Amino acid sequence: MSIAENISYIKEKIFNAAVRADRDPNSVRLIAVSKTKPIEAIIEARSAGMVDFGENRPRELAEKYENVKDVNWHLIGQLQRNKVKYIIDKVALIHSVDSIALAQEIEKRAKAVNKVQKILIQVNISGEQTKSGITPQETVDICREISRLEHVKICGLMTISAKGFDFEQNYTVFKNLRDLSDEIKRLEIENVDMKELSMGMSHDYEAAVAAGTTMVRIGSAVFGSRDYNIQGK
Numbered sequence: 001m002s003i004a005e006n007i008s009y010i011k012e013k014i015f016n017a018a019v020r021a022d023r024d025p026n027s028v029r030l031i032a033v034s035k036t037k038p039i040e041a042i043i044e045a046r047s048a049g050m051v052d053f054g055e056n057r058p059r060e061l062a063e064k065y066e067n068v069k070d071v072n073w074h075l076i077g078q079l080q081r082n083k084v085k086y087i088i089d090k091v092a093l094i095h096s097v098d099s100i101a102l103a104q105e106i107e108k109r110a111k112a113v114n115k116v117q118k119i120l121i122q123v124n125i126s127g128e129q130t131k132s133g134i135t136p137q138e139t140v141d142i143c144r145e146i147s148r149l150e151h152v153k154i155c156g157l158m159t160i161s162a163k164g165f166d167f168e169q170n171y172t173v174f175k176n177l178r179d180l181s182d183e184i185k186r187l188e189i190e191n192v193d194m195k196e197l198s199m200g201m202s203h204d205y206e207a208a209v210a211a212g213t214t215m216v217r218i219g220s221a222v223f224g225s226r227d228y229n230i231q232g233k
């Protein structure tokens with residue numbers, strides 16, 4: 001199948017999952033995760049209507065940005081503090097903020113380019129050791145701390161589910177993130193806007209839509225499997 005066919009297939013799946021969950025299908029944004037994929041693939045996806053693209057490496061994002069500027073770039077992978085400078089003037093949303101120190105670095109760099117950087121806080125809901133993200137217990141305190149930064153705006157939460165989970169297990173992870181987001185919303189912390197939930201990838205996005213996600217990050221189902229990935233994921 002072509003990239004355009006993959007996109008329309010995924011959009012239909014999202015539409016159906018949203019309708020089943022009694023949600024507005026337009027409330028779910030599809031982010032095409034183009035990591036490791038060439039510019040041609042990105043241009044093909046853009047021609048098929050995609051406007052949001054995700055990358056997990058700062059350098060790769062910065063390079064691709066130079067070639068494709070009229071889309072929204074999302075940094076979705078782990079971000080080291082010393083790499084913030086490569087992307088600060090290029091990225092629409094950073095999904096993977098997992099420490100106060102990282103938020104402070106983003107504050108510094110965003111201020112320098114006269115920008116308020118939108119971010120999400122990455123939470124490790126599944127408890128899987130290999131997953132980055134803060135614990136649910138520390139999320140409120142970290143949100144409060146980061147909310148004081150003037151050039152950083154928290155727009156919601158992000159999570160990655162665990163490998164090998166079935167629909168129900170993924171749904172539980174995603175529902176827990178949604179509950180946490182609702183809890184923070186009720187606190188009405190100034191400068192914190194809990195409107196986005198970034199959850200759901202190629203193998204679990206229907207569970208994420210059912211649980212209330214507003215952004216799904218989909219790579220292999222859009223572009224085909226990546227070279228470094230073995231099991232056709």
Ligand SMILES: *Cc1c(COP(=O)(O)O)cnc(C)c1O
Nearest residue numbers: 033056076201202217218219220
């Ligand atoms: C690679 C990646 C994705 C997309 O993964 P697929 O399984 O290919 O859809 C989503 N989120 C993050 C954080 C990623 O690194």
